[in-house]
Amino acid sequence: MEVDVASCEWSVGSVGDDPIHSSNLPMEVDVATGEIPGRPARTDASMSDDVVRRAPKPRRRWFWVGVGLASAMLLLTATARFASMHAAAGGSTPPEDLESLPYVEHLLLALLHLVGGLVFTVLGPLQLSTRVRARWPRWHRWSGRVFVACALGIGISGVVMNEVFPNAVGGMLRYTGAHLFGVAMIVALVLGTVAILRKRVTQHRAWMVRAYAIGLGVGTQRLIIIPLFLWFGGVDDLTVGLGMWAGWLVTLLGAELVIRGSRRPKPLAVPALG
Numbered sequence: 001m002e003v004d005v006a007s008c009e010w011s012v013g014s015v016g017d018d019p020i021h022s023s024n025l026p027m028e029v030d031v032a033t034g035e036i037p038g039r040p041a042r043t044d045a046s047m048s049d050d051v052v053r054r055a056p057k058p059r060r061r062w063f064w065v066g067v068g069l070a071s072a073m074l075l076l077t078a079t080a081r082f083a084s085m086h087a088a089a090g091g092s093t094p095p096e097d098l099e100s101l102p103y104v105e106h107l108l109l110a111l112l113h114l115v116g117g118l119v120f121t122v123l124g125p126l127q128l129s130t131r132v133r134a135r136w137p138r139w140h141r142w143s144g145r146v147f148v149a150c151a152l153g154i155g156i157s158g159v160v161m162n163e164v165f166p167n168a169v170g171g172m173l174r175y176t177g178a179h180l181f182g183v184a185m186i187v188a189l190v191l192g193t194v195a196i197l198r199k200r201v202t203q204h205r206a207w208m209v210r211a212y213a214i215g216l217g218v219g220t221q222r223l224i225i226i227p228l229f230l231w232f233g234g235v236d237d238l239t240v241g242l243g244m245w246a247g248w249l250v251t252l253l254g255a256e257l258v259i260r261g262s263r264r265p266k267p268l269a270v271p272a273l274g
Contacts, residue, residue: 063258067125070219070251074121077222078114085110102165109164113157116150117215123147124212148189154215155185173241181248185214206259213255214248221247 084100103110126132126140127147133140159182168174192207225243229235235243 063254064125066220066251066254067128067216069223070216071121071125072219073222073226074117074216074219077219078118078121081114099168102161106161106164109157109161112153113161116153116157117218119150120147120154120215121219123150124216128209128212148193151189151211151215152186155182155189158182159186169237170240170244171237173238174244177241177245177248181214181217185211188214209255209259210252213251217248217251219247220251223247224250 081100081103085103088100088104103114123143123146127144159179162168162175162178162182170177188207188211192204192211195201195204195207221244224247225235225240228239228243
């Protein structure tokens with residue numbers, strides 16, 4: 001006989017490195033850790049043969065792989081941008097890198113975007129980690145405020161830069177995408193902040209995952225566009241514009257899959273005792 005405990009509710013503390021599941025909230029049983037959430041590990045000899053069978057979590061694994069790759073690409077491109085800005089400030093900008101000149105002409109705006117992006121990239125995975133939240137909740141709250149401030153700075157500066165930086169590669173597709181997803185990121189951050197102020201932790205984390213995915217989508221864009229550039233020896237505005245939209249949409253799709261997967265009931269098959 002098997003007992004289906006998918007409908008049971010517990011008050012859980014930590015569920016692996018799930019970016020959605022929250023602490024001290026009643027929620028459906030999840031098996032992400034291999035143990036029943038919120039319950040101490042069973043060490044009694046009479047129960048040593050009980051086995052909780054669970055499905056593997058490839059979705060969450062691929063989520064973190066994607067986060068790592070996109071984050072690395074963000075750090076690399078930000079470093080390259082700082083180097084090109086330094087060259088442009090010294091008057092040694094090559095003709096093919098004239099895109100860096102507006103960053104020097106609007107230096108404060110560029111620094112808000114780039115420095116904020118670096119902090120965003122470093123803090124993002126730590127904010128999503130359940131283990132970090134469980135061990136250092138106070139640090140999570142304070143660094144979360146820094147994260148939101150930097151993310152808002154990225155979103156607002158990105159929208160403004162989209163207007164004041166002339167002749168950016170990507171054409172109208174880039175222009176409309178930067179506006180749409182920049183505003184969407186700001187809205188997600190506001191909704192996430194309002195949710196946590198109202199103690200709606202699950203909603204808060206879902207909106208923060210979406211906001212983070214939009215920002216991380218810039219790294220995904222590079223993972224799409226740079227290989228095309230290297231393969232074909234160059235890309236046109238249409239390819240860049242489509243690559244930018246694809247980067248945002250793919251990353252958001254991954255975030256939604258993680259959010260929905262975390263909310264889905266997980267049935268446990270527990271062998272009957274006796």
